[in-house]
Amino acid sequence: MALTERIKGIFKKSRNQNKWPGLIEAYRPWLPVSAKTPVISLQEGATPLIPVDSISKRIQKGVRVYVKYDGLNPTGSFKDRGMTMAISKAKEAGCEAIICASTGNTSASAAAYAKRGGMRAFVLIPDGYVAQGKLAQALVYGAEVLAIKGNFDIALKIVQDISKKYPITLVNSVNPYRLQGQKTAAFEIIENLGTAPDWLCIPMGNAGNISAYWMGFKEYFQAKKSNKLPRMMGFQAKGSAPLVFDKTIETPETIATAIRIGNPVNKEKAKKAKKESQGEFNYVTDSEIIEAYKILGQEEGIFCEPASAASIAGLLKIKDKIPENSQIVCVLTGNGLKDPECAIKNNDSIFHQNLNPNIDSIAKTMGF
Numbered sequence: 001m002a003l004t005e006r007i008k009g010i011f012k013k014s015r016n017q018n019k020w021p022g023l024i025e026a027y028r029p030w031l032p033v034s035a036k037t038p039v040i041s042l043q044e045g046a047t048p049l050i051p052v053d054s055i056s057k058r059i060q061k062g063v064r065v066y067v068k069y070d071g072l073n074p075t076g077s078f079k080d081r082g083m084t085m086a087i088s089k090a091k092e093a094g095c096e097a098i099i100c101a102s103t104g105n106t107s108a109s110a111a112a113y114a115k116r117g118g119m120r121a122f123v124l125i126p127d128g129y130v131a132q133g134k135l136a137q138a139l140v141y142g143a144e145v146l147a148i149k150g151n152f153d154i155a156l157k158i159v160q161d162i163s164k165k166y167p168i169t170l171v172n173s174v175n176p177y178r179l180q181g182q183k184t185a186a187f188e189i190i191e192n193l194g195t196a197p198d199w200l201c202i203p204m205g206n207a208g209n210i211s212a213y214w215m216g217f218k219e220y221f222q223a224k225k226s227n228k229l230p231r232m233m234g235f236q237a238k239g240s241a242p243l244v245f246d247k248t249i250e251t252p253e254t255i256a257t258a259i260r261i262g263n264p265v266n267k268e269k270a271k272k273a274k275k276e277s278q279g280e281f282n283y284v285t286d287s288e289i290i291e292a293y294k295i296l297g298q299e300e301g302i303f304c305e306p307a308s309a310a311s312i313a314g315l316l317k318i319k320d321k322i323p324e325n326s327q328i329v330c331v332l333t334g335n336g337l338k339d340p341e342c343a344i345k346n347n348d349s350i351f352h353q354n355l356n357p358n359i360d361s362i363a364k365t366m367g368f
């Protein structure tokens with residue numbers, strides 16, 4: 001996709017002419033930062049918007065579908081967009097330690113940015129429900145990992161209480177700087193397409209990201225950088241769909257652990273985004289999620305995590321409602337490498353094992 005003039009300008013301004021400077025520098029006028037803010041960045045943002053014809057073909061009607069592949073951020077999820085802001089502002093305030101509850105990606109991102117900013121990172125996770133890659137990241141980045149016998153919602157309550165009582169900054173999406181950073185993904189989409197899409201399809205867990213995108217789309221619309229606003233289409237896993245059923249789910253369950261959340265903290269903001277944008281919330285089953293996950297892998301060469309595939313699964317589920325010639329963006333929130341166990345269990349590939357190491361038997365197995 002061609003770079004816009006604005007981004008070319010940013011490349012020129014940065015010290016290294018070909019280097020994206022990270023989203024705080026790229027979108028400084030749109031963010032609550034000042035010359036005093038120490039920018040803690042891993043050059044997050046500027047992720048690709050990739051057309052996915054295998055999905056467009058399943059819909060027809062002249063519809064074009066793209067994925068915003070935010071799994072290509074430095075720690076492999078969109079959380080980095082919010083974390084560069086939250087950690088920079090924490091550093092500016094003189095904070096020495098941060099804390100979060102996490103289904104995995106927040107802890108990976110918080111740990112990376114906190115360490116880069118010279119802070120301690122504490123992360124509370126639901127024991128046994130965090131994908132391997134995410135846990136590995138938090139440990140490698142040097143976080144202090146606290147696994148609790150309880151789900152995400154319980155972990156979040158605990159970290160909220162701790163951050164009120166002790167001198168430690170909470171970096172979950174109740175932290176307003178998180179959403180400020182995350183809204184930049186909407187800016188990038190508008191710059192890539194020249195306007196907002198007709199629909200934005202996005203998975204919802206704590207529902208911060210859908211709220212952040214809506215804020216970003218509105219800001220660019222008000223600044224006349226887009227001539228329209230998208231409908232915000234939020235998707236949850238059926239076993240973990242408090243926003244779809246409009247009630248707290250005490251024991252959420254889904255293969256998509258990143259969105260295994262029963263009581264989203266940003267629910268009011270998300271409902272407002274839905275209402276203002278004439279959007280919809282729908283659920284998808286775990287098998288629909290896996291179906292979409294496989295299509296992206298096998299037909300597009302795109303490896304996302306199961307939670308991210310919920311956006312594609314959701315779009316396919318409601319495809320009869322899509323107006324002709326629409327442009328649709330599905331947000332792929334996280335990288336598939338985060339959850340290798342899910343990948344190995346859920347694929348249709350042929351995996352021949354225990355082969356004799358000689359040409360004849362290999363060729364024969366290959367069908368020659």
Ligand SMILES: *Cc1c(COP(=O)(O)O)cnc(C)c1O
Nearest residue numbers: 105205206207208209258333334
């Ligand atoms: C955090 C996360 C989500 C959910 O985002 P919310 O802002 O909590 O709604 C979805 N997918 C992935 C991969 C995530 O890490």
